[in-house]
Amino acid sequence: MMDFEAARTKMVDNQVRTTDVTSHSVLRAFYTVPREAFVPEKAKSLAYIDTDIEVGAGRFLMEASPLAKLLQLGTITKEDVVLEVGTGSGYATAILSMIAGSVVSLESDEALVLSAGQTLSTLGYDNVAVVSGTLEAGYAGEAPYDVIFVNGAVEEVPAALLEQLRDGGRLIAVVGYGNAAQAKVFVREQGVISEGSFFNASVKPLPGFRKAKEFVF
Numbered sequence: 715m716m717d718f719e720a721a722r723t724k725m726v727d728n729q730v731r732t733t734d735v736t737s738h739s740v741l742r743a744f745y746t747v748p749r750e751a752f753v754p755e756k757a758k759s760l761a762y763i764d765t766d767i768e769v770g771a772g773r774f775l776m777e778a779s780p781l782a783k784l785l786q787l788g789t790i791t792k793e794d795v796v797l798e799v800g801t802g803s804g805y806a807t808a809i810l811s812m813i814a815g816s817v818v819s820l821e822s823d824e825a826l827v828l829s830a831g832q833t834l835s836t837l838g839y840d841n842v843a844v845v846s847g848t849l850e851a852g853y854a855g856e857a858p859y860d861v862i863f864v865n866g867a868v869e870e871v872p873a874a875l876l877e878q879l880r881d882g883g884r885l886i887a888v889v890g891y892g893n894a895a896q897a898k899v900f901v902r903e904q905g906v907i908s909e910g911s912f913f914n915a916s917v918k919p920l921p922g923f924r925k926a927k928e929f930v931f
Contacts, residue, residue, distance in 0.1 A: 726741060726744045791815075808837065849922050862883070881904060897911070
């Protein structure tokens, strides 16, 4: 039987702390959340290796280091209401539940909505609601949000998501695909959106966020 606790500590010490992640709340969450509970049965022994893990429906559990760095960029506190776009298996949702006040997690795949919701509930992450809907549209019913976290790479961030930020709110996303993709933070201030780029991050894409094809005459 694999010692998951030892594997988890090793993952944080070797993959996360070594990549400039210093936020105490983020590190504590990564040390605590059982990553193995959020991967398919056949992949449990791989739960802590430094790669993206497929969790079904073409979705991936993001590698620990970029996930931790992105969440650190969000400077999330217990005062914050967070929208996560793309629940997947619910691992990032569990991490967010530990560092935020409450989390609304949006997923378009019904099977993942059910399985992630069940896993999170079983493990006692009770400040989380997993909801079903189109990822690009966000979840206006609970808006505005202090933080929106896009759990996967996107070609562009839709205006619909930026409109769901509270004044002073921030959206964290990886924009672009492959090694040239950038971790970005979009901040809404008095209705105006500004953006900053922070580091390159190659993470798996979230389905649906393609730019509309422009007509070329």
